[in-house]
Amino acid sequence: MEVCPYLEETFKILGRSWNGLLINYLSRTENYSAHFSDIKRDLKSITPRALSLKLTELSEWGLVEKKVISTTPLSIKYVLTAKGVALSEAMHPIEAWAQEHLELEGSNRSEA
Structure with missing residues (x-):
């Protein structure tokens, strides 16, 4: 029996550091969008370089779009x-x- 190739491909995306968290973060924002500085502020542990690389990666998969506002x-x-x-x-x-x-370490279930 084989593993579903679609599920395997999905976990290649979600299994990489930060990808799932970034998708989840953007899904909770107004209009599913945020500025780089807002993401960096709220996801304190990610470095600016890693954030830039991850947003580019998610863009290449067609999950995130970079919009330049004039x-x-x-x-x-x-x-x-x-x-x-x-x-x-x-x-x-x-x-x-x-x-x-x-x-979660140091948390109470009722906080989630």
Whole structure:
């Protein structure tokens, strides 16, 4: 019996550092979009270089789009594509499972 190649490919995306968290983060923002500085501020552990690489990677998979807004100064937002939104919605049952079955160090279940 083989593993589903589609599931295997999906875990190649989600199994890489930060990818799942970035998709989840953008799915919780207004209009599924955020500026680089907002993402960096809220995901404190990621370095600017890693964040840049991950956003590029997610863009190459068609999950995130980089939008340049013609203002002075230029403004850049990262937006989940329809494909990215669909993946974030598919992650909701995993999040629910984790909240029910996993204990986070130093946290209380009622905080989640």
